[in-house]
Amino acid sequence: MTDYEQRMINVLISTHPGWRYEQRDLPGLPRWWAVRYEPLRPDQRRAGARDALGRTTLHRLARALAKHDQILHMLRY
Numbered sequence: 001m002t003d004y005e006q007r008m009i010n011v012l013i014s015t016h017p018g019w020r021y022e023q024r025d026l027p028g029l030p031r032w033w034a035v036r037y038e039p040l041r042p043d044q045r046r047a048g049a050r051d052a053l054g055r056t057t058l059h060r061l062a063r064a065l066a067k068h069d070q071i072l073h074m075l076r077y
Contacts, residue, residue, distance in 0.1 A: 008058040016065045030054030032061045047071050 001009075001023060009021050012034070019034040033054045040049050049071050055061040 005058060008062070012058070012062060012065065015062075016069070019065070024054075030056050032056070032058050034061060034065055044072060044075060047075055 005023075012019070012021055016034070018037055020037060022033040022035065023031060024033060025031060033052060035052045040051060049068060053061060053064045053068065055064055
């Protein structure tokens with residue numbers, strides 16, 4: 001992992017602390033993953049929330065996490 005990638009991971013950890021961040025280098029799978037620490041409720045799943053998000057870049061993962069937060073935020077109101 002490069003210094004830049006580590007800094008990005010640190011930003012994700014501070015911005016989205018409910019996730020564990022992983023790097024996987026397996027053919028055909030996204031490289032960067034965020035896996036929730038706590039399971040989702042059924043209503044959160046129905047709204048489109050996921051237990052794990054995988055993307056090819058950290059920037060795409062950050063956007064997916066932001067969108068995921070919007071889904072969960074909408075359920076609170």
